[in-house]
Amino acid sequence: MKVKETAQIVASDKLAENIYSMLLATTASQYAVPGQFINIYCNDGSKILPRPISICEIDKELGTLRVVYRVVGKGTAEFSNLKPGDTVEILGPLGNGFPLEEGKAIVVGGGIGVPPMLELAKELTGDVTAVLGYRTDDLFLADNFIDAAAEVVFATDDGSVGVHGTVVDAMKENDLRADVIYACGPKPMLKGVAEYADSIGAKCYVSMEERMACGVGACLGCVCQSKEVDNHSHVNNKRVCKDGPVFLSTEVVL
Amino acid sequence: MNTKVTIAGVEFQNPIMEASGTFGSGMEYGEFVDLNRLGAVVTKGVANVPWPGNPTPRIAEVSSGMLNAIGLQNPGVEVFCNRDLKFLENYKDTRVLVNVCGHSAEEYIEVVDRLADESRVDMLEINISCPNVKEGGIAFGQDPKAVEEITRLVKKHAKQPIVMKLSPNVTDIKVMAKAAEAGGADAISLINTLTGMKIDVERQNFVLANKTGGMSGPAVHPIAVRMVYECANAVNIPIIGMGGVSTWEDAVEMMLAGATAVSVGTANFFNPTATVDILDGMIDYMKRKKIDNITDIVGIVK
Numbered sequence A: 001m002k003v004k005e006t007a008q009i010v011a012s013d014k015l016a017e018n019i020y021s022m023l024l025a026t027t028a029s030q031y032a033v034p035g036q037f038i039n040i041y042c043n044d045g046s047k048i049l050p051r052p053i054s055i056c057e058i059d060k061e062l063g064t065l066r067v068v069y070r071v072v073g074k075g076t077a078e079f080s081n082l083k084p085g086d087t088v089e090i091l092g093p094l095g096n097g098f099p100l101e102e103g104k105a106i107v108v109g110g111g112i113g114v115p116p117m118l119e120l121a122k123e124l125t126g127d128v129t130a131v132l133g134y135r136t137d138d139l140f141l142a143d144n145f146i147d148a149a150a151e152v153v154f155a156t157d158d159g160s161v162g163v164h165g166t167v168v169d170a171m172k173e174n175d176l177r178a179d180v181i182y183a184c185g186p187k188p189m190l191k192g193v194a195e196y197a198d199s200i201g202a203k204c205y206v207s208m209e210e211r212m213a214c215g216v217g218a219c220l221g222c223v224c225q226s227k228e229v230d231n232h233s234h235v236n237n238k239r240v241c242k243d244g245p246v247f248l249s250t251e252v253v254l
Numbered sequence B: 001m002n003t004k005v006t007i008a009g010v011e012f013q014n015p016i017m018e019a020s021g022t023f024g025s026g027m028e029y030g031e032f033v034d035l036n037r038l039g040a041v042v043t044k045g046v047a048n049v050p051w052p053g054n055p056t057p058r059i060a061e062v063s064s065g066m067l068n069a070i071g072l073q074n075p076g077v078e079v080f081c082n083r084d085l086k087f088l089e090n091y092k093d094t095r096v097l098v099n100v101c102g103h104s105a106e107e108y109i110e111v112v113d114r115l116a117d118e119s120r121v122d123m124l125e126i127n128i129s130c131p132n133v134k135e136g137g138i139a140f141g142q143d144p145k146a147v148e149e150i151t152r153l154v155k156k157h158a159k160q161p162i163v164m165k166l167s168p169n170v171t172d173i174k175v176m177a178k179a180a181e182a183g184g185a186d187a188i189s190l191i192n193t194l195t196g197m198k199i200d201v202e203r204q205n206f207v208l209a210n211k212t213g214g215m216s217g218p219a220v221h222p223i224a225v226r227m228v229y230e231c232a233n234a235v236n237i238p239i240i241g242m243g244g245v246s247t248w249e250d251a252v253e254m255m256l257a258g259a260t261a262v263s264v265g266t267a268n269f270f271n272p273t274a275t276v277d278i279l280d281g282m283i284d285y286m287k288r289k290k291i292d293n294i295t296d297i298v299g300i301v302k
Helices: A074-080 A116-123 A142-148 A167-173 A187-199 B077-088 B105-115 B144-157 B173-182 B218-232 B248-257 B274-288
Strands: A003-016 A019-025 A037-040 A051-059 A064-070 A087-094 A105-110 A128-134 A151-156 A180-184 A203-207 A223-225 A237-239 A246-248 B005-007 B010-012 B016-018 B040-042 B059-062 B065-068 B095-100 B123-127 B162-165 B187-190 B194-197 B212-216 B239-241 B261-264
Touching (some): A019 A074, A037 A064, A051 A074, A051 A087, A051 A116, A064 A074, A105 A116, A105 A167, A105 A187, A116 A128, A116 A180, A128 A142, A128 A167, A142 A151, A151 A167, A167 A187, A180 A187, B010 B095, B016 B040, B016 B274, B065 B218, B077 B105, B095 B105, B105 B123, B105 B144, B144 B173, B173 B187, B173 B218, B187 B218, B212 B218, B218 B239, B218 B248, B239 B248, B248 B274, B261 B274
Parallel strands (some): A105 A180, A180 A203, B040 B095, B095 B123, B162 B187, B187 B239, B239 B261
Antiparallel strands (some): A003 A019, A003 A087, A019 A064, A037 A051, A037 A087, A051 A064, A203 A246, A223 A237, B005 B010, B059 B065, B065 B212, B194 B212
8 A cells, every 4th residue: 555645754863974864754654564665755846756765664653664865966955954843745655675584684785775674674583684884984773783683794895894895795704694685785786695695595685776757667767677578568677666676686687 | 517528539528638658557546546537548658569668777857857768668569458458448437548659650550450449449649759769759750741641651540539649859840730630630749758868967977878868847838838839720630738737727728728638747756646636626727717618718828
């Protein structure tokens, strides 16, 4: 069930350089699962397209969704200036979300791919290791992951915390094993994680990203290349917003 | 109060449709909108075989608008008939316009022939104006001779009335409208998107993989109104007006300029219920202005 409604901002905080957190009161929280996203519309009408932002935490009891996002342009800058009590139009939850699998899991997030892994880490019932990649020691959400996961491994581009290198370097260095790996981050990272998963015989789910317009599967703006012929257009293009954003790593071309 | 409009003998319960390519075949937006309330569902472009479309990124935002370069990704007419038309069987109150695309005259004809006996298809919209494919599409829509020829050829094969969808990327759109009329078009629809470009100054590269894309959204609306007005005064066939229609005022403006029906496109992306919101606003306007028949306002601004 997708909800289009005016959501009230309960909290809005800066977590790190250009990284912001927003807590929204919305009935969309009742239908959301980890790995889904919501479309947030700008109050400035000249920015017509919704911003698709992944869900970081879901609280069904309080009826809230938390999103953590990077300010990359004027639209997200507008969101970062919103205060508790302000409202935004939203549509969601959108997309398929991560399937919750049994067994030992690794959740991997790189940069702004870290936030959607938090709710997943909280909801997985098996043993969870979180592997988080950052540019610097500005480790946003790290405390939340320390609470949610059995083990947290860090990788930083500048080497200031944890492994100096990528999340894949960190997995190799720690010789991490699992039945299933979930990942969200830039495409080269997803490719590296998928290869690592393959090397240890783990199933791998990746959350893909693409420029979107509608967010509901109608406009075909946000496709990614699929290995098999897709069900919608019968070519090799899956819709990131509707068929994804989560795909098995073996389903898509990384 | 009567919201009905008639185009080429096909009666629509109201003049509000959605614009091809923004709404699929209605399946996705059917979650937000009762499709039975629309005057028509206008499907995304359908070709003879599946088309993969362009590489990504296909979407860019611009001020009060957007660029798209989807490149007519579609499943081909066979899947379309078996799935999309079957789905639309559930919405008998709305008319169905199928948008037809092709790389060549033969490909258009193949689709038109395949659709000839599909009873759910009320009308065909022939896309001779897509700016995002290299062959076909706009290549047919920028030369009046080609417009007239393809119109005549399609008309010969089509069992349903045909609407020729015109491109704004021409020096004088009236010339194209007249060419479509001369070729036997039952109606014309306009405008398709305006070819645009966006460059990322940090990356010093094009935002769209296709380099150019079709611009749509509120920013193009005044251009569309002007072109509908010009065409309405140049031809005697009905016009389906579109281009940046986002509010009921925009839709009424189109009709005052000469459109018999109005399509809502990009607005669906920022308001999933835009079509029915616009319809409700138009009905309120009719009540307030004591307009008995919506057709009474078509083209009255001279």
